[in-house]
Amino acid sequence: MSDNDPERPAAAHPEGDAAAAPSAATVPSAAAASSAAAASSAATASSDAALADEAAAVPGAVAAAGKRPLVHRHHWLVRVTHWANAVLLAGMIGSGLQIYNAFGHFGPRGGPYYPNPFDGKPFPLKVRLGGWLAGGLNWHFALAWPFVLTGAAYLLYMAISGEWRSLLFRPRDVPRAIAMQLYYLRLRKQHPPQGKHNALQKGAYTFILLLGVISVLSGFAVYKPAQLSWLTALFGGYELARYWHFWAVFLFLAFTLVHVTLVLVVDPASLRAMITGWYRGRFPSHD
């Protein structure tokens, strides 16, 4: 059932949009530039799933009419930092929940405590890392450095390469995001033109990067509330900094759930792209 699903919505997708046409530079074949448009017509024929698959199975195959083009989507630095941060973030969350267990409230001793559905409830062993408070602290502080460094390397790459333009959500993306939402709600027939990411994706990825930055800053605010008292004050004081630091966990988890679900359901080929860098899927025009 899910097998042919990716084909059907593709038919409605304006792969041939001039605004969204792929640049020849990103397609590793001279013949491929023209094939993007062909790919969309091929995709409308829902019976050729096997055919498209055949093409994907031939390494380095020249994209020909009826086959999806192979495009290079992610720089190695993006791929390495993406997976490194996925693993590091899991460790940060596990050790963070271990630390939380030592005092499961937010607010000064004696209260009042800030609203928290987990108030006074310890997290079970299977989601914790470290075994006890000191173990959790040591994991948390050991993983924090590579987490910050990979994040910084990624942001630096985005800034220097100019890639930030395809990812950063800016004010002009607001109407585009609304148009995209209307399209998803089937209140708009035509897929809004887009670059590498649509406006809603830009919003999601900008949000998660911002969340990463806020997590790191609130982490330092909790780590050194006396030496960095100005930073701690920016978050509303130590207790609130710890509170925001904790809530970031659940925003990360919610994002990851939606992110992974969309990858698997809407565009599984993007998973390969994040591993190898190469993309051969439904949305080649976005590269």
Add this chain to the structure above:
Amino acid sequence: MTDRRLSRRDLFRLGLAAGPASLLASCGWDGGPHLGPKLHAISKVNDWVGEKLFLSADRLAPQYPRSQRTAPRDFPAYSISHPLPVVADPAAWAFEVKGLVAQPQRLTLAMIQALPRVTYTVKHHCVEGWTAIATWAGAPLASVIALAQPTAAARFIRFDSFDHGYFNGWDLKSAMHPQTILAYAWNDRPLTPAHGAPLRLYAPIKLGYKLTKFLTAMTFTAEQPGGYWENQGYPWLGGV
């Protein structure tokens, strides 16, 4: 064809599941005999960063109005000994300053109270994550250090207590900080046994477990002295 496509996708899903699964298998893991010591080594790097980059010799921790003090009954007081350790003969109690010093000292409480007095209302940060505000008063540790005149070889201080062998090691930079005191008063009253009577170490720039209660002696050393909790895995510097 369709079967192969499914299996390839399944492989993707398996790969996706493998990451979280391997993490799950490691839950509650302190690193084991191989990674555990490495984590502790990284903790020493963090101690270095904490002392050299974050810790300022004279930046003061924020102070609070007395009206923001935590209700005394809500201020936790931990000790290793149960019941609370109490000095049998307060008149016989004295605080020794020894080790790598030119002038070893044996100070009575009256002598310490005769030194300059520092009073502040500050936030106490426990490693567990709770905070509590109280007013503390005592003699600047720097004034006691000045009396003892540590030698050039002295790089650390070991603080000992009569609380079942509880002790802490400190760096000299934190010890010389103007808000680091030998405290004898808590919330405008003489220190109670729960908070370390007759004398305890206090500073708003360190976590609570670094603030040795029930003091008996301080010893200047060349080697890093460790500490009761620190030797069990807690960060040694414990700076906030």
